[in-house]
Amino acid sequence: MINSAVIKPNPLVDNFIELYQALNKNNLHLLGQVYGDDIIFTDPMHQISGLESLTQYFAKLYENVQHIQFEIKEVQQSDSQASLFWQMQYRHPKLNKGQLIRVDGMSQLKFNDKIYFHRDYFDLGQMLYEQVPCVGGLIRLLKTRAAK
Structure with a gap:
């Protein structure tokens, strides 16, 4: 029998x-409102332990970002975890000639009173490598050839 309880x-x-x-380099102190002190954060580039380390990591990421916005496409949740499907749009002066970059991704959250585990899944090539001059062209060429 399927449990039909509404979460x-x-x-x-x-x-x-x-x-x-609303997150930006000037309000990273707000991370403690949702994350526990013992947060484990993982993305394709790093694994971070602890709220202070996460705040420092975000400070470095946001340092030169001129614009960032997350559009939440879908949320699935239970009483102790959630999956969020999103599109991030950002602009960095050294990537994609300063033009807007779109990255599709998903976040897995586990929580009790605060979030203690956050893992992001996204294509690092879409976010970074494809946006770098010379390297980006090579990555796009490889993707095109692999798709044939």
């Missing part, structure tokens, strides 16, 4: 979404 949306997930839609 009530967790306000922590809503707070997380609101925070990320």
Whole structure:
């Protein structure tokens, strides 16, 4: 028999979404509103342990970003975890000639009273490598050839 109990949306997930839609290099101190002190954060580039280290990591990432925005496409959640499907749009002066870059991704969150585990899944080539002069052209060529 299928359990048809309705899961009530967790306000922590809503707070997380609101925070990320407003997050920038000047308000990183707000991360503690949704993340626990013992947060484990993983993305294709790094694994970070602890809120202080995560805040420092984001400070470096956001340092030269001229614009960043997250559009949440879909949210699936239970009482202790959530999956968010999103598109990030950002602009960095040294990538893609300063033009807007779009990256599709997904975040897995695990939480109790705060988020203690956050893992991001996205194509690092789409986010970074394809945006670098010379390297980007080579990556796109390889993807095209692999698709044939």
